Amino acid sequence: MPAFTAQAPAKIILFGEHAVVYGRPAIAVPVMALQARAIVRAEPRAPHGQVRLIAPAIRLEALLEELGADHPLRRVVELTAQELGAAYLPACQIQIQSTIPVASGLGSGAAVSVAIIRALAAYLGKSLPDTTVSAIAYEVEKIHHGTPSGVDNTVITLRKAVFFMRGQAIQPLRIGRPFTLLIADSGIPSPTAATVGDVRRAWEQNPQDYEALFDQIADIVVQARSLIEKGVPHFLGDLMNRNQELLRALNVSSPQLDHLINLALQAGALGAKLSGGGRGGNVIALVSEGDAAAVARSLKEGGAREVILTTVE
Numbered sequence: 001m002p003a004f005t006a007q008a009p010a011k012i013i014l015f016g017e018h019a020v021v022y023g024r025p026a027i028a029v030p031v032m033a034l035q036a037r038a039i040v041r042a043e044p045r046a047p048h049g050q051v052r053l054i055a056p057a058i059r060l061e062a063l064l065e066e067l068g069a070d071h072p073l074r075r076v077v078e079l080t081a082q083e084l085g086a087a088y089l090p091a092c093q094i095q096i097q098s099t100i101p102v103a104s105g106l107g108s109g110a111a112v113s114v115a116i117i118r119a120l121a122a123y124l125g126k127s128l129p130d131t132t133v134s135a136i137a138y139e140v141e142k143i144h145h146g147t148p149s150g151v152d153n154t155v156i157t158l159r160k161a162v163f164f165m166r167g168q169a170i171q172p173l174r175i176g177r178p179f180t181l182l183i184a185d186s187g188i189p190s191p192t193a194a195t196v197g198d199v200r201r202a203w204e205q206n207p208q209d210y211e212a213l214f215d216q217i218a219d220i221v222v223q224a225r226s227l228i229e230k231g232v233p234h235f236l237g238d239l240m241n242r243n244q245e246l247l248r249a250l251n252v253s254s255p256q257l258d259h260l261i262n263l264a265l266q267a268g269a270l271g272a273k274l275s276g277g278g279r280g281g282n283v284i285a286l287v288s289e290g291d292a293a294a295v296a297r298s299l300k301e302g303g304a305r306e307v308i309l310t311t312v313e
């Protein structure tokens with residue numbers, strides 16, 4: 001039986017998380033070393049329309065209709081079938097494999113959605129434009145956390161660095177000169193919904209101060225874009241540190257993340273910050289090639305569960 005497979009990468013936010021939910025820009029890049037994969041196989045003996053979902057990483061094996069109506073996996077399958085004009089899908093199983101840690105700020109939910117959308121389209125002999133793929137994934141992101149900016153589904157669909165601003169045309173980011181980052185997993189799961197919700201409540205109580213913090217983050221994002229495009233990424237370190245201070249002010253960092261960030265800086269990183277929703281999940285550190293091994297060692301000794309080296313190019 002042929003299998004229809006599609007993959008989607010993880011992502012990291014280099015600058016601008018949280019503020020991006022409030023209309024400020026953010027810079028995000030794909031992480032090709034981590035991928036979600038969806039494999040669709042026909043099940044000709046099963047009743048027409050039956051869809052079996054198998055996702056070992058979350059210990060799930062279920063028929064579509066056994067999942068709640070707003071389960072993200074059910075929603076993504078139903079929205080995709082609707083978009084493809086298929087009232088019922090020919091019976092199939094959808095297997096999901098992913099090397100992207102869940103609830104770690106790396107976009108695992110959006111990557112799983114994008115992989116499923118593309119694999120299902122292939123199964124039906126069709127392909128969907130990126131804008132449609134991203135729009136479906138965005139609808140599913142709303143289940144993960146009510147007010148997504150759309151940055152995750154965008155960068156994961158496009159597989160390219162983006163300068164993203166809610167409601168504006170997507171601007172691919174030209175990388176003037178490649179640079180190296182370490183991504184260190186604190187091992188502490190932190191659903192984005194929780195931190196995004198907390199920031200929203202704090203913003204509602206104190207809109208002036210929060211708007212001012214978002215504006216300062218936006219300034220950093222704009223400066224970072226210019227440095228990246230001009231090909232002088234080594235100056236980004238200072239901006240990462242300043243962005244991290246503002247994320248601390250938003251109350252989305254944590255002692256464990258600050259600990260890893262300090263270790264990275266002490267070991268020679270040019271800058272470091274949390275990436276994504278915060279509180280747990282991942283920190284990113286900008287490193288020169290010569291210092292990468294020492295910084296990675298220090299992060300591991302300091303408790304990082306996993307350290308990945310990625311080149312932004």
Ligand code: MEV
Pocket residue numbers: 013016017018019020021105107147148149150151152192196276277
């Ligand atoms: C999550 O990767 C980034 C946040 O800014 C939320 C969002 O943009 O939807 C925290």
